[in-house]
Amino acid sequence: MIRTALIWLLFLFCLTATAGMARAQTCSFSASDIVFGQVDTLSSGATDTTGTISVSCSAFLGLLSSIDIRIHVGEGRGGANGATRRMTSTTTATPLNFQLYRDAARSDLLGGSYWSYGGQPIRLTGASVLTLLTTSGMNVPVYARVPGGQGSVIPGSYGSVFDRNPLDVRVDYTTCNLLLFCTNRTASFSFSVLADVVPDCLVTAEDLDFSTTGLLNSAIDATSQIDVTCTANSAFDIGLGYGFYGTGPGDRKMQDTGGNQIWYGLFRDAARSLSWGELGDGAAQPGTGSGAAQSFTVYGRVPAQATPPPGIYSDTIIVTITY
Numbered sequence: 521m522i523r524t525a526l527i528w529l530l531f532l533f534c535l536t537a538t539a540g541m542a543r544a545q546t547c548s549f550s551a552s553d554i555v556f557g558q559v560d561t562l563s564s565g566a567t568d569t570t571g572t573i574s575v576s577c578s579a580f581l582g583l584l585s586s587i588d589i590r591i592h593v594g595e596g597r598g599g600a601n602g603a604t605r606r607m608t609s610t611t612t613a614t615p616l617n618f619q620l621y622r623d624a625a626r627s628d629l630l631g632g633s634y635w636s637y638g639g640q641p642i643r644l645t646g647a648s649v650l651t652l653l654t655t656s657g658m659n660v661p662v663y664a665r666v667p668g669g670q671g672s673v674i675p676g677s678y679g680s681v682f683d684r685n686p687l688d689v690r691v692d693y694t695t696c697n698l699l700l701f702c703t704n705r706t707a708s709f710s711f712s713v714l715a716d717v718v719p720d721c722l723v724t725a726e727d728l729d730f731s732t733t734g735l736l737n738s739a740i741d742a743t744s745q746i747d748v749t750c751t752a753n754s755a756f757d758i759g760l761g762y763g764f765y766g767t768g769p770g771d772r773k774m775q776d777t778g779g780n781q782i783w784y785g786l787f788r789d790a791a792r793s794l795s796w797g798e799l800g801d802g803a804a805q806p807g808t809g810s811g812a813a814q815s816f817t818v819y820g821r822v823p824a825q826a827t828p829p830p831g832i833y834s835d836t837i838i839v840t841i842t843y
Contacts, residue, residue: 551711576657592632598680607678671811683710750809759798769797776831
């Protein structure tokens with residue numbers, strides 16, 4: 521009886537020591553901010569970047585230990601429109617859309633059980649993961665993307681903070697020692713997603729064709745169109761250069777291969793009273809971006825003048841957008 525009691529006491533001692541060791545297994549989590557830098561929202565292409573979640577755990581009992589970690593990420597303080605996360609700015613109510621992913625191809629949405637719009641948490645499990653976590657730790661990438669084509673977003677600084685548990689970030693993890701003694705735990709960490717939307721403009725221009733004529737004994741008028749797309753609320757000016765042969769907004773010339781010339785003018789109004797020149801001479805056309813294409817009419821005129829020899833006359837005008 522005495523021998524049996526000693527063995528029982530020894531078993532209880534080992535059980536208590538092992539359970540205490542199982543309770544001692546903990547993990548820590550942190551993350552870098554996800555910084556996009558400058559974002560051109562007029563571009564049709566996406567802006568991509570990555571962040572890092574760092575994970576480390578205390579030592580485990582070798583091959584008889586296991587771990588299962590799930591990192592859930594919600595919508596962030598910037599909110600979301602359905603499954604689309606958003607960054608906000610203090611200067612405008614228009615948000616900047618972005619998304620977080622688990623894979624470099626940006627096809628596997630990062631989400632979890634604490635967000636209503638799907639996606640999967642980051643999961644860390646297995647013997648190889650356990651070895652890394654308990655030695656040097658792990659850096660887990662988070663892949664981020666701002667979609668292109670958001671020209672209505674006003675230039676400025678945008679961000680979203682992930683710091684509310686469990687709505688934004690929650691870690692559920694289970695540690696087991698001897699494959700029998702398991703403990704469930706939760707943790708959290710915080711990070712920010714940041715971007716700077718920069719002003720940008722795109723421009724296209726049609727040729728201005730005065731067509732075919734005989735004598736230049738009366739004015740010949742023609743029009744063409746310049747399409748400008750600038751980020752919302754971005755002020756801009758459209759300047760038209762003086763061409764190859766002109767010296768100012770009131771002195772432009774077309775020329776043929778023989779050096780013969782025809783005078784012509786470019787104007788901002790249908791009455792052809794406001795010459796169209798460059799920003800430096802005060803004759804540029806001002807505008808304000810909306811994020812969508814805006815059309816501006818170029819009013820051209822060949823005034824009555826002495827008719828030069830027959831031929832093809834042309835000039836090249838450089839369109840400059842200053843913003």
